[in-house]
Amino acid sequence: MVCTFGDATDVLWWRQQKLPLRQIIGRNGRLMPITFGAPGWESLDATAAQGFYAGLMSKTVKQARNAMVELLRREDGAARPGMGVPLRGEPKPLQRDVKFFEKGDQPLEFISTRQWFVRLMDKKEQLLRFGDRVKWHPEHMGSRYRNWTENLQLDWCISRQRYFGMKLAANAATLAGFERVREDVLSATRCQSAELVEKADLADGTFEIAEFELAPAAEKEKTPEPAEA
Structure with a gap:
């Protein structure tokens, strides 16, 4: 078939x-x-x-x-x-x-x-433990989160091909045609390495929010505090 x-x-x-x-x-x-x-x-x-x-x-x-x-x-x-x-x-028309x-x-x-993924399938138990530590409002959202996590079937695809949005940035080393993504890199702001590669793909909406929220914090981290007189 x-x-x-x-x-x-x-x-x-x-x-x-x-x-x-x-x-x-x-x-x-x-x-x-x-x-x-x-x-x-x-x-x-x-x-x-x-x-x-x-x-x-x-x-x-x-x-x-x-x-x-x-x-x-x-x-x-x-x-x-x-x-x-x-x-x-x-030929006869059919409906599907x-x-x-x-x-x-x-x-x-x-x-x-080719897409970019964040591994989730090997972290389901950890995600469930974190969910149990959250005080959910309303309470039924906790059950919804647990059901969603338990029924995950695939890793999280964080790349999108859209016309607008935040570009996906990754610190990657290209070796023999393959790209090895460093786990400690979340956004361009957090890494100033020469190996930084800006991808043409855009970020998934939820991941895009994470990048946007992390960027100001990372910028503050790399800016030295003024010394006291």
Whole structure:
């Protein structure tokens, strides 16, 4: 079965089963160039697959869907010669639950990208202990916090790709193409190292608030107090 990532469960299964990732939709919402026969894109007839895909490349998802229907109406669109036209009958509309952009009318497509995460899954017990030390107002918020923490399934993704907001800053050392993030760095203000890298990504709203609140405190820490006369 071939499908897109619909929710976190699909991602979990993909990781557990160690399935190959074959991404065809780019960040611009159009079908990306693909070379059939290359590793990860094996095909029984790479030349034929490449020829069919050439008519889909650079199209939007909706345009590619319509183009695929037309390909399936052609007799040479069959997997094997002599099998006849692949499409038996006309496509029928169906209804399914999909996610939409909050200010748009087009369904979202999930794509795989590199993101920044804060580890939470290995700190759930610690978070629960801290929550028990808080005097909650109203009291039922304590139960809500506990339920939220106990049901965490993924680490906290702190990076966002938006048009406005605070840029994510990290102190990173680039080694052989990999970035090792130092755990003691939370914001650009707290570290004046030459290794400081300003990322194009923006910070998650909650993490953004944390950066904003920590910045003045860090600025005060590095400013020497005036000596008494």
